[in-house]
Amino acid sequence: MLQSTAWSRGMPPWGRKGWREIAAFGVVGALAFVVETASFNLLILGSSSSSSGVLGMAPALASAVATLLAMGVSWFGNRYWTYRDQRGAVDRREVTWFVTVNLAGMAVTAIPVFISHGLLGLGSPLSDNAARLVGWSAATVLRFVAYRNLVFIHHGKDSAQVPGPVDRLATTLRRVRERRVLWPWCLAAMASICGFAVETVFHPGYLSGDSTDQLQQALGDRPVTDWHPPVMALLWRILIDATGAVSVMAALQTAVLWASLWVLARLVWKKTGSRGLSLAMLAVGLAPHILTFTGVVWKDVHMAYTLLAVLAVALTARELPTDRTKTRWVLLVLGVLLLAYTVLVRKNGFPAAIPVFALLVLAMWPSPGRRRWLITTGVFLVATVVGSLCVSAATSPVATSQYAQIPLDDLTHVLTPDQLRDAAQQAGASADFRARLVTTAVECQKRNIPADAYFNCYPTDPSLGVTELSRNADVLVRMWTRQMPKHWQGYIEYRGQVFAKLLFQGNLAFYDGSETNLNVLKSEPVNEPLNSTLQSYVTGFTRDLPLLFQGWFWLAVSLVLTLRRRWAGPYSRELRLLGASSLLYILAYLPTAPQSNFRYVYWPALAGTIALVLAVASHAARRHAAADNAVETDTGPAAPPSVQAPSPKAPPPGPHQDSTVPG
Secondary structure, eight states: OHHHHHHHHHSOHHHHHHHHHHHHHHHHHHHHHHHHHHHHHHHHHOSSTTSOOTTTTOHHHHHHHHHHHHHHHHHHHIIIIITTTTOOOOOHHHHHHHHHHHHHHHHHHHHHHHIIIIISOOOSHHHHHHHHHHHHHHHHHHHHHHIIIIISOOTTOOGGGSOSHHHHHHHHHHHHHHTTOSHHHHHHHHHHHHHHHHHHHHTTOBOOHHHHHHHHHHHTSSOOBSSSOHHHHHHHHHHHHHHSOTTHHHHHHHHHHHHHHHHHHHHHHHHHOOHHHHHHHHHGGGSHHHHTTTTBOOHHHHHHHHHHHHHHHHHHHHTSOTTOHHHHHHHHHHHHHHHHHHHHHOGGGHHHHHHHHHHHHHHHOSSOHHHHHHHHHHHHHHHHHHHHHHHHHHHOOBOOOGGGHHHHHHHHHHSOHHHHHHHHHHTTOOHHHHHHHHHHHHHHHHHTOOSOHHHHTOOOOTTTGGGHHHHHHHHHHHHHHHHTTTTHHHHHHHHHHHHHHHHHSOBOSOOOOTTOOOGGGTTSOOOHHHHHHHHHHHHHHHHHOGGGGOHHHHHHHHHHHHHOSOOOSTTHHHHHHHHHHHHHHHHTTTTTOOSOBGGGGHHHHHHHHHHHHHHHHHHHHHHHHHHHHHHHHHHOOOOOTTTOOOOOOOOOOOTTOOSSOOO
16 A cells, blocks of 8 residues: 555656546446446336336337436536546536537447448457447547547636646647637538438438339349439449449448538538537438438439539538639539539439539639630530440440330320320321320329329330330320420410429328348348338428428529529528529429429428528628627737737637637
């Protein structure tokens, strides 16, 4: 005992304090671990073996409750024992940092398990526990350093009074915090956690009938056709060959979404200095009308997330210094390639891509000039055409004349069966095709089916498959061009009804991945409890706040964004162009809408939500800039370095000012 006391007395003050903190931190951490484990098992298993716990049917909710209890133990223990000498008053900053650090710790713990399981393919209990031990150790170190230097800090303390390595680290971290460069990394950690959680919920990716067909094309089980975008099947094939996993496509689109949201959140933070608004930008990815299709492998989702990525690229380029010319061109090429993919993955996405292309160019150069407009437009067109040719050469897609669905819908719903038979005979249709058209019109009328006649009413020939329409596409086009001008009133009435149903009676707000029944996916089935939880979340909002899933609402938002005379703040141009992109995309469905699915307005919903956050951020950016100008006006211009006189101490910031300026 005497030897121990003498040894401790020989240690420097910062060493004795450090060991005391480590011991106390370890005790609190062990207690929090026991509370989390015990509460989770109690909630799941109950207090006796004869009955289950109160949350036995909801393990995810039980885990969340247990984690919150453990966080409460950790906060009270560390605040009032481990760091009782350096804590200050409880404030929003302390709570925010505490929650952020613990979320980052959860991500650090999960990452090694994900690498071991998902990337290395190690599935034994030994490897899982070893990976979890590595993650837990790293998360413990992260929490210890962050608690001491970021969370439990007494602002009146002078760190220079107790010199030592630990305090030098604290001083360095405090300077980093004062320069406001740490928050973007916190946003990155939160985006990673959200992306990982969402990918886990949707794993291995929810498949519709369309995406199931594309997966079979990517695996080589079916020939590639142009009914669905060949570029998507080709990309999926490349990813499967590179990773050996079909789930990589869902993971990729989730990563694109959250990476783009992180970039936008970081830029909002830089402009406004508001942590709340930057978190609001990240929260867009968790909104029910956005989250619902995040992991569904659909061309509509690919188009929406690609356009969002272009917006992130454009706003990043706008913040570059004027002398970064090469970087601007690199970002321009990246944005153009993403836009080319948008057009190739969704044919009717071209109208939506035009305003986003203009947004990209104007972000590179505020006044591009005619020459730059011509060059960038040429690059965009060349990238699209060359990309289409390369995809066709790599996949050799079978032509299906999918566009013939549109005149088939119009003809069978506008003309009577007798008029349809006469029109088909005048256009040179065969007797068999005339009979099929009449059958289609009668069947749709009898079953009251307003659209999508090819899949719902047309008597297809199984031996022809998706190529059946291509045999009579020319006949349908001739019939349409001859008959619709004669029956223009009926045509306008019919298309108005279909478009109104798309806007006001949209369905398919949630897709449950029920098509994930291929043999290749039997080893990775959809997690039913997570699926049920996600469905309850989305359908609850569908019932309580249905306008989020209605096309008319996002059409109204796009009209306001486009037609408002002037938007104040730094994002005025972006708001108008996002509105124009959404408006053109929705209006493009007026003559072409096959049915009333929510996925057809998914991009306007995403763009409108992002635009609403940017509109609030614009207002906050103006206030932030005004506060900075007021501080500069109060302090006056600085003198040259050689003759600068000592300046009086600056007054403390006001209630609407920040003590630092974002770098």
